[in-house]
Amino acid sequence: MTQGNGSALDTKGRGITEASGGVATLERADFVSDQEVRWCPGCGDYAILAAVQSIMPELGIPREKIVFVSGIGCSSRFPYYMDTYGVHGIHGRAPAIATGIATARPDLQVWVVTGDGDGLSIGGNHFIHALRRNVNLKILLFNNQIYGLTKGQYSPTSEQGKVTKSTPFGSVEQPFNPVSLALGAEATFVARTLDVERKHLPEVLRSAAAHRGSAFIEIYQNCNIFNDGAFLALTSKDGRSKNRIYLEHGAPVRFGDNNAKGVRMDRSGRLEIVDVADVGVEGLLVHDATREDPSLAFALARLAAGPTMPTPLGVFRQVKRPVYGDGMEQQLRSAAAEQGPGDLGALLSSGDTWTVT
């Protein structure tokens, strides 16, 4: 059997045995495919693509070991623009396809690119189960709070009252909060950032890439065609300083002009926004992303009902838990060690046999 240079699929199924290729110094351009990018001019997706391409060379992973998997929607065109391996799947199923890739081949780094409709509506089940299993996947959810590719229907993250083509009288549905959903699904890495964040976005991407297990990032992404300005409260000149709450591990949660505002826990255990002048820095909540118990991260995720008010950005939670694929590999290795490698002849003649002469 011929195989790819430097990689050898072990026929007994223990996966790739050898690292392939050299990690010659790659550049951003090495990750840009020859396909013309076809998002609407001004779409937030461009900035996210640029950020992802820019951090790729820093990861020290050869291109052939990277796979981008997506579903259906505007964001899901992403794999075509990355010069890596890629699968443009079907609506909502990217986490399932990616789970197959990541568990078959633990040597690969697998990224999932999805949107609020793809990941949280039609693919909601796969999304929560991938997080629960802690499959080694980096999941980027481009949340634009609208269906773009089907031309403007409300999505599971659209706010109540949203008027769209399919809700001419306003949406009567409660939206998902993707970060709290991910936390509820036992995710080990949960973060949020913004498409226009030139520094913060790559930083969060780097942390996610370094995380072993499922890393989930919600990226607020402006759809300038069907939902322009959905995140204005965070992106306008005024809103930027007023409403972005940057979470920093180990630091008190402060924000606003001159860091004058902060978050503290009141006596009932609820988080509230306070003036630092009133409570002092000592009275503020100190962010601990590594806390085993996710309840504080959850409370932070619920601080804002939507991105129209002071909203936390950054890494909410980052904890270590066994990675799904590692557990599976471990079982394969110990079975082979204890029982010896599979012997087909012995398998077929296992159990009660008899001889006819």
Added chain:
Amino acid sequence: MSGQIAPPEQAGTDRQEVPHVVVRFAGDSGDGMQLTGDRFTSVSAAFGNDLSTMPDFPAEIRAPAGTLAGVSAFQIHFSDHDILTPGDEPGVLVAMNPAALKANIKDVMRGGMLILNSDSFDERNLDKAGYAADPLGDGSLDDYQLCKIPMTSMTMDAVKPTGVGKKEAERSKNMFALGVLSWMYSRPVEPTIEYLEKKFATKPALAAANVAALKAGHAFGETAELSAFEVKPASLAPGVYRRITGNQALAFGLIAASVQAQLPLFLGSYPITPASDILHELSRYKNFGVRTLQAEDEIAAIGMALGAAFSGHLGVTTSSGPGLDLKAETLGLAVSLELPLIVVNIQRGGPSTGLPTKTEQADLLHAMYGRHGEAPLPIVSSYSPSSCFWAAIEAARIAVKYMTPVILLSDGFIANGAEPWLIPKLADLPDISTSFASQPNAGEDYWPYLRDDDTLARPWAIPGTPGLEHRIGGLEKADVTGNISYDPENHQLMTELRAAKIKGIEEDIAPLEVEGPDDARVLVLGWGGTYGQIGEACGRLNAGGHRVARAHLRHLNPLPKNTEGVLRRFNKIVVPELNMGQLSRLIQAEFLIEVISINQVKGLPFRAAELEERLKELI
């Protein structure tokens, strides 16, 4: 155990020799009838009989005890000659309670023997089974040989010295029944004693109770001088045999395919009756590098298998009808991605939840056409328990050689049925290995849809291979380069190429074989699990002076190349199917040849005798 078992010494008994017997064990689902049947089968197999078995479970795990809904049965047909089916009509029915009698009596041969646990025929149980009067006293069973044995009380007496509780003692009565049958058919009890001691190794009292019950049943048969029979070993082809069920054979076939293809096996599956046993079986063989993933749903299961296929594994998903509905969209993606994938459908009665534990062949057209768009794919079918082994290897061979998803159709009857299996020699397994792309195929570039001239298969370049990075997806692809294309001419071309690739497989599969007299003018054409019954019906017709030929399809898409030629040699084509005429429709549409359908959808296999009658009317 290995080697042939000699019949136990039973001096002084005149044993009547019979060529074959059909026994059905029936009781409450808690009565252990499957185990009893299984043990009887195992011993009969080791004794050298040919055999075929058919379990019949209720859909509920534990329906109320004593009711018709809770009856579980196991049928075994064993013989001194080659047999094809588990038998139409049991000659012997073992019924542990009135409900078991009521649910099964209609199938028993007139004049057959009823072995009844008379202790259970009390008012309460008769009432629960819906008997207005006690059938043991009202003459309604006069057509049968009645053998009433107080099995419960005799078991209780026999196991008393072992000191087990009342409940455990009572539950050993299935072994008493097995003991009785073992005596009647001169089956040795030692292998079962060995089995029980191993099974209950940590509970010696329980082992002792079951052994005591078994021995008591055997001794009862002898002292009560029940009729005794002998079914001599069958003259099977020489070699080493084992007993195998369809699902087990299918699991072994997938492992063999993985070894022969030199590809690690990856199973994504969601539990569903009657396919779950394949998931259970494959989950055990981690030392073969088999990765099994119990997915969150049917869609995820096939998605994971497809992801694994993209990564260079032998991707498999196993399910049954309702699961196949859910997998349809991903199957379409696999057709578009042109990746090897094996999708197993253990068919059951439909529509919807239908008859989960009963058999049917009604998913053929679903397999053919159950996807949107033009999405052809190969369909392979098994036709007996052991043929599932070969069907799995064949499905894998086609999948990797032609870079295509393949549907493997089996059914509940084959899946749970068992038969002796001549264990194949490893040297007889086909080499189905393939190669991954390792070099650019277009100058510096790699074109994922540059096809092989011969097979029209595209190359398989797996992640980890430097220089072959590429993106594929469900959008229509430009011929050769695989880039997204909305060009009208290209879509026409790609549709035709995908169809031609599948059609071309007809050059590479075994031709349709015809069995029967050369001058037969009638052909019975079948597929799938009806193989045994059709064979038996045709055999009897020919023995009775009729002239009928039969052929059985193992590839449903594409059909073997000689199919039309074969069909045109006959004046009349009869197609019996456990559906409302699906193969009939395919054949008529494909060849414009008129066929006569025989259809049945009762959740049960055909009865060979009924089929024989229907065929007789038609010829």
